[in-house]
Amino acid sequence: RKEVEQDPGPFNVPEGATVAFNCTYSNSASQSFFWYRQDCRKEPKLLMSVYSSGNEDGRFTAQLNRASQYISLLIRDSKLSDSATYLCVVNPPSSSASKIIFGSGTRLSIRP
């Protein structure tokens, strides 16, 4: 089983739509979770951390379900500028506790 697994998409939705991505992780002892966004041929950028209680940042809501080992990201009222690849990222238990592991990403395309 992959350490971090995501639906690759692509998701193609109209502007203003709500879209949700899920991600599963294999190591139940993983400690921290993040969503990053990556534009084509650019570096990953931190979108938000994911907390057990769920958290919201404007139009973005992240949820963590430790029992089922999945993480979700909800984007409301999507904008053209939201078109990107969304990377699910996990901090697994490791010797250094400093490593993060990336999923393969889910491509999102917002159409006018």
Place this chain on the structure above:
Amino acid sequence: EPEVTQTPSHQVTQMGQEVILRCVPISNHLYFYWYRQILGQKVEFLVSFYNNEISEKSEIFDDQFSVERPDGSNFTLKIRSTKLEDSAMYFCASSEGLARDYGYTFGSGTRLTVV
């Protein structure tokens, strides 16, 4: 906003040659990393560096790879004898503390092409 700076943005090298990729992390960050992304594939961990030594490395990071922090600001990745399969985007990143508490800030990457 503070940023991680990488040079060069693109490097073309012949197979078997040595390359050095350079990074200037954010000044108050303590943890440094190299990741790579082969075109069309996921971002893969190579190595983490803390307190002037490697704290963790992946299977990819074999004897052909080395990292160094030669002075107070630069953080370099050296590939001793490049192979065609080393062609990828190499990202440097830094963080203020442990990954579980902080996200990373990535540089804009060096695209390495081995011919």
